Amino acid sequence: MSLVIVTRYYDGRSAAAQVATLRWSPTHLAIAGPYGELARWPRERLRVGEPDPDGVVSVSCKGEPGRLLTAATALAPEWLPRRRSWRGLAWAAVGVFALLAAFVVVVRLPAVAAAFVPASAENRLGEAFEPLVVGNRRICRNETGQRALEQLEARLAHAAGVSQPVHLLVIDNASVNALTLPGGRLVVMRGLIDRVENGDQLAGVLAHETGHIASRDPLQGMFRRAGIGLASAMLGFNGWDVDMSSLAGQLVGLSYSRKMESAADAHGVAYLHASGLRSDGLASFFALMAKREGNGGGAVDFLSDHPPTIEREQQNQGSPNGEHALTAEQWQAVRQMCEKR
Incomplete structure (x- = not known):
């Protein structure tokens, strides 16, 4: 079963965007233009970027020159490659650092703590x-x-x-x-x-x-x-x-x-x-x-x-x-x- 999505495609050779139709299958993403297929990307080589403020994501294929822009809401979760969330780890690291800094300032440097x-x-x-x-x-x-x-x-x-x-x-x-x-x-x-x-x-x-x-x-x-x-x-x-x-x-x-x-x-x-x-x-x-x-x-x-x-x-x-x-x-x-x- 496939799903058709209309998007913008850049072939990597010119700056012009082409209106393209995406067809997802269990193994490939097919990109079709008005006059035929423009590219066929294997699912396991797809790279999906973070959504911009307008909710648009960039999709590319490892080893291929082109890229396409489409709405993040148009992509089913199962189509997206699993991505490790570093944001949560970053905030956890910030929290640990803040706690350690507070310990040093308050317990080891009470004069500094009192000054604040x-x-x-x-x-x-x-x-x-x-x-x-x-x-x-x-x-x-x-x-x-x-x-x-x-x-x-x-x-x-x-x-x-x-x-x-x-x-x-x-x-x-x-x-x-x-x-x-x-x-x-x-x-x-x-x-x-x-x-x-x-x-x-x-x-x-x-x-x-x-x-x-x-x-x-x-x-x-x-x-x-x-x-x-x-x-x-x-x-x-x-x-x-x-x-x-x-x-x-x-x-x-x-x-x-x-x-x-x-x-x-x-x-x-x-x-x-x-x-x-x-x-x-x-x-x-x-x-x-x-x-x-x-x-x-x-x-x-x-x-x-x-x-x-x-x-x-x-x-x-x-x-x-x-x-x-x-x-x-x-x-x-x-x-x-x-x-x-």
Whole structure:
């Protein structure tokens, strides 16, 4: 049985197209013109190209000079030689490459990954984590003390080039610690305020934490822990299982690299100096903590897994020249922030 199809035929010797009639048989394709047969091509040697935007395909025969153009819809599937689809394989290869690239960037190069996260996404992440980190601990509220800390942190953030206001909270927790969350959020524990001797030491710790904020270290640290899952969650993909509560717990105990800690120390001293404040408060705080450790008090949470305290004191001496970070009245208000009324 054969099927007749009208098409255009080019004999390969001239540029003119000839109106031809195609007759398909189980073994051959016969091309007939007005005055007789123009060519006879064996089915197994036929080559069919990809359809163009108008749905026209080019058909040729291996070893023969001519070609013909006809509508793809006119060709029955069984007439077409089997062709391996490389398009699907190409897209699969692209997907594998993208996954590998994401792994390298997110897991191996967290600083690069953090740089690609927009501030809006980081802010949403910080907003989600803050209540999980605070938990059932009481937020210490004292208008005078809160305003004093916010004004101090605003000076430090300005010196650090942090573009958005830092959201600062003091919580009723005995841990001698302060920590930063993604999106410019700073949580100060009551235990830290109770332990430091003056506002300049506290300012030294806040300046150190501001260094982490400016470098987006919390986000980098979280990428190291959660990797691609965190990136997917931030971009709105639900295919990765990310336990936000677990990540919040990791933030509380997050240990930065020695390089990050050393940089935050140096930056903190620089921010204090640039703010017109005395910049020896951080070294004074380290000396206080080293004395406590020497007396058998153990390492405080803020110094856990950090470079040795004595080394940090020696490397970040700062200068006593400059204003005190807080006035006597402000320091007193800060120390009273967590008192129950």
